[in-house]
Amino acid sequence: MNVASIFAHMPGDRPCLLFDGATQSYAQVRARAAGVRARLLAEGVGRGDFVALVLPNGPEFVASYLGVLSLGAVAVCINPMLAEVETAFILADSACRLALAQGDVAARLSLNGLPVLDAGIGPAPGTWASEEVPDDHPAVIVYSSGTSGRPKGVMLSHGNVAFTARSKVRYMRVTGADRLLLFLPLHHCFGQNAILLPGLFAGASVVLQRRFDRAAVLQSLRTDGVTMVFGVPTTFLALEGRITPADCPAVRYWFSAAAPLPLEVEERWQQHMGLPIHQGYGQTECSPFATYNHIHSLRRGKVGTAINGVELRIVDPADGRDLPAGEAGEIVLRGPNVMLGYLNRPEDTAKAIRQGWLHTGDIGRLDAEGYLSVEDRLTDLIIVGGRNVYPAEVENALYAHPAVAEVAVYGVSDPFLGEEVWANVVLKPSVSVDAQELEAVCRRSLAAYKVPTAFVFVDALPRNPTGKILKRELRAAARPVAQDPARRERGSELDSSRLESWVRDWLGRHLNLSPGAIERDRAFAEYGLDSVLGVALARELAAPLGRSVDLTLVWEASTLAGLLARLREAGAASAGACAVPAAT
Known part of the structure; x- marks a missing residue:
């Protein structure tokens, strides 16, 4: 079926879009889409042609999207806020025939030689028509966020899009x-396939806003009769503490996706608002709906079970073998939601879809009842001394601290450990906390090797337009700091007694022991100090000593007494090396 054919049967007088205080009926939206269709036909656009939609949220996007699809043409959705070089790459990669845009964006595209139509096309009278296409006919190209390089065009078919829209209507009871x-x-798959189209398929009304603006959202919740709200974790962090049930009297349903929702946030929301935040799992490559945390049997901290028609497995990313319940591995799935492939990238497609199974690159685990929890992206996995650290686990530990508003945990390259764990933290307004306190919070619930070695306090975290944190930017910013020897070596030398106190305090914090419980001649291994923590201790000793320390030193000195002796010897050797040689 052609997705756009749904408009043929909608009651024309029913409200379809509410935007900027004005309501458009289904008949009015249909007429606007027919106007786009007629104009594209006049330009010679037809089945299989690629048309760029470089548009912000608004009725023009909806009419343009449906007008393009009605012809059997393919909508290439491009974020209008992209830099010129980014837009140029997508246009060249997709070989678009023309673009639909507005204002400055339209003028900029025209300067590059691409035919551009103003998306503010008026309505066209007459009966709505759409070309019949098979389910596997391309409908839309949505470019991935490009977190690991150039963005890839995800090709979704009419069958993919219709399957997701119908499934959403069913599971969310729209x-x-x-x-x-x-x-x-x-322009992103979440907005299109998980909100707009389910609304249209159900004949519901869509209260459309340009972007997330907290004040505008709160006003809309109070006055527009909103019943269903969709967001990303950042949405709920932004609303938390500023909204009460009285502010949203008609809301019956909250939904979060696109990134793991911290369990602390989920629980606080339920307690304060009296309604849960529902979750599901998907990605652009699966249209983006694969699991749902069911209304009738909600599981906190989970994203649900596979929806009807979709199969899901957890496999070892190294060899592809199925893993038992409770064990973390890569999420793979198959079903009518899986993309056609990546545009012009057969090798990437073959790597992502193997024997019909989409390899998502996400790490998750299934419980005994088939409920999925998503741990992290496979590419965001941090490997510390050969041990896996899933950032989401560390982030959830930090969210338990009441001063933490947002946090992003990521790996930074380290020559000895492979990677270190770092955390960028945004604090709530008018509160303060130091790194030691956050470290202590982590140590209460995490193994020592998972605890961040650096806490970076920032005002905001970098995000792409869909709200996902750009950890590649955090890693890039951290790398030169991590490689700066002065980072670890600032400080003044300590005398022997103060140095012993410093080491005892460090060991106590990292091993959850009283500093006085550490005996001078007892082996570190008996307290649980392993090679990973040994490297961390050696590295951090540089600050109080005022000089670098051999990172293997703690491995070789197996006790506190031995370590202090080795440090004294190394210090004496360093001082001798710096002495001016006698004249001969």
């Missing part, structure tokens, strides 16, 4: 009486 708040970007 009806014609609902009003869905949509502020997530329509």
Whole structure:
């Protein structure tokens, strides 16, 4: 079926879009889409042609999207906020025939020689029509966020899109009486397939906003009769503490996706608002719906079970073997939601889809009842001394501290350990906390090798337009700091007694022991100090000593007494090496 054919049967007088205080009926939106269709036909656009939609959220996007699809053409959705070089790459990669845009964006595209139509095309009278296409006919190209390089065009078929829209209607129980708040970007799969189209398939109303603006969202919740709200974890962090049930009297449903929702946030929301935040799992490559945390049997901290028609497995990313319940591995799935492939990238497609199974690159685990929890991206996995650290686990530990507003945990290259664990932290307004306190919070619930070795306090975290944190930017910013020897070596030398106190305190914090419990001649291994922590101790000793320390030193000195003796010897050797040689 052609997704756009749904408009042929909608009651024309039913409200379809509410935007900037004005309501457009299904008949009005349909007429606007027919105007786009007629104009594209006049330009010679037809089945299989690629048309760029470089548009912000608004009725123009909806009409353009449906007008393009109705012809059997393919909508290439591009974020209008991209830099010129980024837009140029996507246009060249997709070989678009023309673009639909507005204002400055349209002018900029025209200067590059691409035919551009103003998306503010008026309505066209007459009966709505759409070309019949098979389910596997391409409908839309959505470019991935490019977190590991150049963005890839994800090709979704009419069958993919229709399957997701129908599944969303069923699982979220959307009806014609609902009003869905949509502020997530329509150029992205979440906004299109998980909110807009389910709303249209159900004959519901979509309360459309340009972007997430907290004040505008709160006003809309109070006055527009919104019944369903969709966001990313950042949305709920931004609303938390500023909203009460009285502010949203009609809301019956909250939904979060695109990134793991911290369990602490989920629990606080339920307690304060009286309603849960529902979750599901998907990605652009699966249209983006694969699991759902069911209304009738909600599991906190989970993203649900596989939806009807979708199969899901957890496999070892190294050899592809199935893993038992409770064990973490890569999430793989198959079903009518899986993309056609990556545009112009057969090798990437073959790597992602193997024997019909989409390898998501996400790490997760299934419990005994088939409920999925998502741990992290496989590419975000941190390997510290050969041990796996999943950032989400560390982030959840930090969210337990009441001063933490947002946090991102990531790996930074280290020559001895492979990687270190770092955390960038945004604090709530008018509160303060130091790194030691956050470290202590982590140590209460995490193994020592998972505890961040650096806490970076920042005002905000870098994000892409869909709200995902750009950890590659955090890693890039941290790398020169981590490689700067002065980072670890600032400080003044300590005398023997103060140095012993420093080491005892460090060991106590990292091993959850009283500093006085550490005996001078007892082996470190008996306290649980392993090679990973040994490297961390050696590295951090540089600060109080005022000089670098051989990172293997703690491995070789197996006791506190031995370590202090080795440090004295190394210090004497260093002082001798710096002495001016006698004249001969």
